[in-house]
Amino acid sequence: MAATIGPKASLRAITMFENRIAFTRAEVGTYYHSRVPKLTQRGRQWRGPCPLHRGDGLNFSVDSETGGWYCFSHCGRGGSLLDLEMALGSADFRTAFAAVCAIVGRPAPSADRQTRHEWRAILEGEQREKQERLDTFHFAEAAKVISANVLEERGPCDEVAGLIEELRTNPRKVYRYWLNHDPKTTSAFVAAGRLLEFGRQANLLDVVENMAGEEHRNGS
Secondary structure, rough: OOEEEOOOOOOOOOEOOOOOOOOOHHHHHHHHHHOOOOOOEEEEEEEEEOOOOOOOOEEEEEEOOOOOEEOOOOOEEEEEEHHHHHHHHHHHHHHHHHHHHHHOOOOOHHHHHHHHHHHHHHHHHHHHHHHHHHHHHHHHHHHHHHHHHHHHEEEEEEEEHHHHHHHHOOOOHHHHHHHHHHHHHHHHHHHHHHHHHHHHHHHHHHHHHHHHHHHHHOOO
16 A cells, blocks of 8 residues: 555555555565664554654654654654655655665666556656745745845844855755745745745736837827
């Protein structure tokens, strides 16, 4: 069975990829022994510190059969074994899938040998990757505007200036850090970035319409 998500990730099967890519219990154990070695057994679950926000408590839960995980602390989210690899390595779906296969000793299927389920799962992963790139863009746009306003109101601040520079050079790293540590604020920034983009598009449309009207008046 494929990995599960949500607070009950280790108790019920809510599949991320509709059972399209599944790993055996042995493969799940091999992967987590490599990536999160401090996990301890608690019945069917493994518990330990979250590798994403690098917590100290036993707030990271893993289903030992499916590989589904959930962080009950700062992250407040979960996903499949592949989702974890994507988050840990800041990798796209294909790269994460190949990395997991290498860790568990499973040959990564070539394009001409992929099953229909694997192919569909990879397409879904690429769609999620595309959405993450878009969310990263919106997050960065809003964060840069807000940070610039803070500098204008409060004066020079090395921390804020450093954040603006990092948003310019590595926005995905900043986005994923905030997503892991403060998902609510991250979602608010993404929404604000969408509004900013919508406002720019609306302003551009006004400019184009005004130019068209001016040309029409001059032509007449």
